[in-house]
Amino acid sequence: MTIDDPLVVAEVRAAFDAYEAALMANDLDAMDALFWDSASTVRFGPGQNSFGIDAIREFRKARPGGSPQRTLLRVEITTFGPDFAIANAEFRREGADATGRQSQTWVRRPEGWRVVAAHVSLLGSGH
Structure with missing residues (x-):
C-alpha cells in the first residue's frame, strides 16, 4: 500500500479546500455534495x-x-492507497481564543472524494 502518494494527497487537499470554502460561504449544496449521501x-x-x-x-x-x-x-x-484518506485540521474561530479541531475521513467514491465521517471540537481545559 502506498502512503501519501503526492497525487492522491493533492486530490484530497483540493476536496478539503472545496469543503472549507463551502463551509465559510454556508453553501449547503456544495457541502452536501462533498459528504457521502448515506445513512452511514x-x-x-x-x-x-x-x-x-x-x-x-x-x-x-x-x-x-x-x-x-x-x-x-x-x-x-494522510492517504492510504488511492482511495482512503484522513484530514486533520486545527482552526481558530474569529473572536475566539480556543483552538478548534476537525477530523474528516475521506473515501474515493465513483462520484469523487467524499467525507464519510467527520468530527469537530473545541480544545478545552481538560487533561
Missing part, C-alpha cells in the same frame, strides 16, 4: 451528533448563519 455517514460537532446524511443536512439547515468564520492554522492529510 456520521458528523459529530460541538453540541450535536449527527448519524446519517439526513441528520447532517437538518443540522446545517437549522444553524443560523452557518458555521462561525474561522482561520485554518494547520492541515495534515
Whole structure:
C-alpha cells in the first residue's frame, strides 16, 4: 500500500479546500455534495451528533448563519492507497481564543472524494 502518494494527497487537499470554502460561504449544496449521501455517514460537532446524511443536512439547515468564520492554522492529510484518506485540521474561530479541531475521513467514491465521517471540537481545559 502506498502512503501519501503526492497525487492522491493533492486530490484530497483540493476536496478539503472545496469543503472549507463551502463551509465559510454556508453553501449547503456544495457541502452536501462533498459528504457521502448515506445513512452511514456520521458528523459529530460541538453540541450535536449527527448519524446519517439526513441528520447532517437538518443540522446545517437549522444553524443560523452557518458555521462561525474561522482561520485554518494547520492541515495534515494522510492517504492510504488511492482511495482512503484522513484530514486533520486545527482552526481558530474569529473572536475566539480556543483552538478548534476537525477530523474528516475521506473515501474515493465513483462520484469523487467524499467525507464519510467527520468530527469537530473545541480544545478545552481538560487533561
